Amino acid sequence: MLKIGDFSALSKISIFMLRNYNEIGLLIPAHIDEFTGYRYYSEEQLTIANRIQALKSMGLGLSTIKGILAEYNNEDSLKRYLTLQAAQKQEEIEILQKQLLLLQTTIKGLGHSTSLSRFNIAIKELPKRSVISYRSTISAYNQEGILWRELSVEIEKQNIQFANPSYNIAIFHNEGFVEHQIDVEVQRAVVGKYRSTAVIKFKNVPATIAATLTYKGGYIQLSEANEAIANWISENGYEFDGPIFNIYHVSPETEPDPDKLITEVCFPIRNK
Template structure:
């Protein structure tokens, strides 16, 4: 039998932690002297201590380690635990790698561009949504309001219930800026079931990965915001993967003051495979 001090030295676990393990039932002493309260451990418990240390080094929490030890001799059960942790750590490593790359590219652009941190770009997953959609060619971009007026008029009789959040979106399907006759689709998130009208289609939109930047104020900033997002996509090894769209969080329909507008510019993206074949 080993006193707690000796067991601590051999197992490389502090006395304080051994007492904690005892309290939570993870590693209970073989015997506790009823008169002195001294804890004694068997030499065989060094194997358990080594397993605990090994599993901690892999990143398992004490509560999970406790579960693993119950089936440690079941090789299949142990393998499943390890595979789950491996997948978790790989995902974390990929996330950390992306964060480091974003930090590096942002640091490198500071001093070279004025809008590096003015417009913060984020990578996010746009969830699947059910929308009312209207797509048409309009005379010019500033005539987009025509589409919203037409949509509201055509769906009014169905008493459409809007989703929460109720994203109002404009999608620009042309591959380049057009001075005349741009192809524009508007969408508004809804809930329920409705009939298509002459120009409005109710449809599901799949989730998609986007790089986005949100800004407050007039639409005069759009060119600068687009540049900031495009630079981020280029610098962080992504590529464009669909039509650019805008989410109107606070739109002209809600305020006449351009300084109060809140707009999010989104570019669907995909990761570029940097591995050489």
């Protein structure tokens, strides 16, 4: 039998931790003297102590280690469990690497920050929703209002109830920038079921992961916002995953002053 001090020296586990292990039932002394209270460990317990140290070095917590020692008493079952733990650690590493890259690219861009700085770009998930949709082509980007007016006419005809938030969205379906024949779809989220017509469609839209930049001001800043997000996506290991779209949180429909408009520019993305 080994006194707790000797066992501590041989196992390289501090006396404090050995007492903690005893309290949580992880490594209980083989014998406790009822008169002195001294704790004694058997030499066989050195193998258990060594396994605890090995599992701790893998980043496993004490409660997890206690479960392993109690439940996984053969190599096959332990191998399966540790394989799952390894996969989880790999996922955590990939998340940390992505976070590190975001930090590095943000730090790099802080020297020349503007109101549309890449520091303000965030990854968001837009929820799935039901929408009323109108899609057509326009000859110039500043004619987008024509689509919204057409949509409003159809909305009035069916007395449509909007969701909250209503997600006033314009989706640009052309691949890349075009100067003419711009394929645009305008949408608003709705509550309830309605009838599609030759002009408008009602449909369900799936959830979307997007890199987004929200700014205050006129639409003249859209080009700068698009460029900022495109560069951010390239630098941070993502790739485009669908047509870009704008969410108009404050639009000319309710605010005539361009300086007070609030627009969120969104680029759907996925990991490379």
